[in-house]
Amino acid sequence: MPKKNAFYAQSGGVTATINTTACGVIETARKHNNRIGKVYAGRDGIIGALTEDLIDTSKEPAAAIRALRHTPGGAFGSCRYKLKGLDEHRAQYERLIEVFKAHDIGYFFYNGGNDSADTSFKVSQIAERLGYPLVCVGVPKTVDNDLAVTDCCPGFGSVAKYVATSIREAGYDVASMARTSTRVFILEVMGRHAGWITAACGLAVEKEGDAPHILLFPEIKFDEERFLARVDDTVRRYGYCTIGVSEGLRNAEGKFLSESGLRDAFGHAQLGGVAPLIANLVQDRLKQKYHWAVADYLQRSARHIASKTDVLQSYAVGKAAVELALKGRSGVMPVIVRKSNKPYRWTVGVAELKDVANREKMMPRDYITTDGFHITGKCRQYLEPLVQGEDYPPYRNGLPAYVKLRNAAVPKKLGTVFKI
């Protein structure tokens, strides 16, 4: 295959280590400059490809690309924009090929979750149908840890480390205040459909009585009375109670609690925030003083406390994606394969995109205790390796020194404007 340029784009919610993967892709591509020309990144994800708004990463010095390894967020911009079926949105897929052709792009790397795996797969199909030679490789990423086939998802280990650390730290705080002040503390974490992040909070427990005492999973319907009884019992037993709750907690009818009708003074619905609702309940029914925190984006951008395991895996899938592409493997995605738990050993394997596309990996029921309020030993065995090791960013003036790229635009070659 003659030398071709590569296209790389970030998709969906960003993570603390998606740029680590970008670093892996670009550094590896640069090493193979006999076969890969320039790496063009989509500005704001796939939208950049559709609108021919490409970023020339070759304008970035090696040090800037290296710094991506420790920089959170999506350096080229990401987007929530799902390409639908090939028949439905054929024009979009054809446009992609048109842009790739104009810029001599022979490699397509799409860094995202389920949807992105699906898009990558469809792009590989349309390229084939149109007879355009394009090697399409999906690159996994999601804090939700819900991708199929891969043992875990790049980005998840760092959120897991953040939430477990944070709830442990808050637990130390609440334990000291419980005599005369706060007795119940609630931390709301991400993961609307799958409880992986909620489960990760549970890693903070080393001994009976350690925080968190209760976890509220999106998989387990919220039972107010059972929950209150457990809080009450925990406060009696240990003097305080620390709770990790998923933003996706649902009531008995399957409705998100966060959408269950909090209204502001003007009667407007208050969106989001299940932690304050749980807090209110504790206050009303148990008369306990509470505090609550909502970590929100802090958890998925907390590069300062990234898991080294996650950083290594995030880099590795980027590197592997380029190596797969150079072998001409299209319609695939590098995945993490667990070889052993103790000691933890992993390697990078290969999955077919069609096996990953549009599937969600839910928490197995036996990862949650029978009572529904905590994780099992089996879950801990799975999660524990993923938070191992620290990978601190450099600091400047007391704060993490993250990079902002120049993101120079590639001159447009097409006269056409594509409306998204």
Place this chain on the structure above:
Amino acid sequence: MPKKNAFYAQSGGVTATINTTACGVIETARKHNNRIGKVYAGRDGIIGALTEDLIDTSKEPAAAIRALRHTPGGAFGSCRYKLKGLDEHRAQYERLIEVFKAHDIGYFFYNGGNDSADTSFKVSQIAERLGYPLVCVGVPKTVDNDLAVTDCCPGFGSVAKYVATSIREAGYDVASMARTSTRVFILEVMGRHAGWITAACGLAVEKEGDAPHILLFPEIKFDEERFLARVDDTVRRYGYCTIGVSEGLRNAEGKFLSESGLRDAFGHAQLGGVAPLIANLVQDRLKQKYHWAVADYLQRSARHIASKTDVLQSYAVGKAAVELALKGRSGVMPVIVRKSNKPYRWTVGVAELKDVANREKMMPRDYITTDGFHITGKCRQYLEPLVQGEDYPPYRNGLPAYVKLRNAAVPKKLGTVFKI
């Protein structure tokens, strides 16, 4: 003075480094075991002294005390319990002296904020009146940074580092999502009366356009229209807007916004959380997609990202407190004295407790920009040294390894029970 035991207690809201101070007190006392017998800690603060519930810190091995240096929360328990005037609550002060006498305590170290300085001062007065020889030394601590005389407060630098790091990281996240998703991000931070923590968010700005774009201080009354115009302008200019808001933000009438009438589905008042209110406003008026986070206890317990400067100062005031006591200085408090900004140099000085007691150090108006939405260069010059340096805790199984002490009780010597 003959060899005497010492009493140490933690008071009020705990911090990421109050145990660092405890470590400084106990390690220094142990070095002077020719003059200081045992260090007894109050279980749950001053309540432990009143109820004769003392912890024998001599039962803790040196490694456990050493580990306090990197452990958040209050290792012996803290409390929100203010001793009032000497005449009003004379029985309580007399009880303290009774307990101290029973346990041969000659040194009183009280680690807290304004209230605690006041209590320490009163204890020194009552001891003198009752003719009981007691050296009383206050030890500063508060994340609010509002103590008088001292240049800064142990505990504050670490919160400052946490909030500045967090809002920078979230800023990288939002910047990448802004094209098709979240455009406005709001982080709520502590500091009900003084805007020091809100100001610290501002340290994340290095260049024009960096997050945070807007800060909402408790010192500046909230003007909805001016705020919305600024958000709108920021989104137009930079594509997104990141906001740091104090939990103590007040409206034009001086009322806390967080108490301004959010109600749940049952009509119960929703307490706390100014970030969701601001978010709702942005959504209703500007139709921008938002996310919000409330850091709450996470910020003041985040020992994993403590400021090294803060850790050194927190230890230093504990050490200095013991050294002052050994010189017979009573009614005083060690304070941080700034000697120069660049390079930052500091030393430990001495303040009279009566000059610290019950006073609040507010943010000078010239630390906030004229428009009220950010910090000035003068403020940055003050804050920047306080977040310098990292002081990582050790990790075990991927999480910070914090210590839980045995906290063995000292056998009671008094037959009397004191009700608090």
